[in-house]
Amino acid sequence: MSLDLHHLIERFGAIGVGLGGAIEGESAVVIGGAIARHGMFSPWGAALAAFIGAFFSCQLFFYVGRSQREHRLVQRITEKPVFARALILIERHPRLFCFGFRFIYGFRIAGPVAISMSRVKARDFALLQLASAAIWGPGLVWLGYTFGRQIVWLxxxxxxxxxxxxxxxxxxxxxxxxxxxxxxxxxxxxxxxxx
CATH class of the missing domain: 1.20.5 (Single alpha-helices involved in coiled-coils or other helix-helix interfaces)
Structure with missing residues (x-):
């Protein structure tokens, strides 16, 4: 995790955890949980912020992919090998992939963009994202909170x-x-x- 992101979490507390979860991902949320253990902010606030950051960042990537297919950023994402793998997984198991892509390394950005180019409805994606982010964000905060001392020691x-x-x-x-x-x-x- 970058030093700037660590300072963002320390300075803005739970809001920094949410931004870190949206921008960087797992390590920001786990470290946010570890910092919450030291009483700098509420672990419940960190869990809520991680959930919100995870949900809205994936929704943003989904809508950018669906509405801006010709944009240079979207084109760069579609050229990556992980994008092709995401399309195969979406075709085989659309709902399962929509729920679980955030738990698979490398799919955090390519996943929502690939889903946006499939036949998955925006409403279905949003509902599956609510459930997925509700497990991912608080779960990683709990991991950091529970094992915070060991993480800092390591x-x-x-x-x-x-x-x-x-x-x-x-x-x-x-x-x-x-x-x-x-x-x-x-x-x-x-x-x-x-x-």
Missing amino acids: VKLLLTPANAVIAAAAGIGLLLGWLEWRRRRVPTSGRPELG
Whole structure:
């Protein structure tokens, strides 16, 4: 989660949790629940804000997809592989997908846009979203509230300067290894591939 989003939650309390849930997603709501445990704002307010943020952001993506299909943002979403997977799932299980896409990583934005381009009625989508957001938002706040101490401890443990150096070195090593693997896999033009 970005540092700015953390400050947004601390400064605006439950409203920040709702905005974080709408913009960023799961981690903002879980961290909002953890912050609520420390008494900075009401966990009930955070749960309500997470529900509202989740519901209205998906409704917005749905209506933008349905009314602005030629818009550049919608076109970029439709070009992603996750969008094609969403269309397949909608065709097979429209109601189940409308209810559950927010619980599947990667579908938070592509899901509502794909649904908007299907035959699912706006009213049906809204009703399924009410039920889905009512579980998702409060559930993640509860998770953060219940395990807030452990989450804070884990973040402090992992976010040390030594761990940051180790993570950066591991990332660079993986990138260099992948580039070398790719270089060996793709033959150079004009030279026959050995082996």
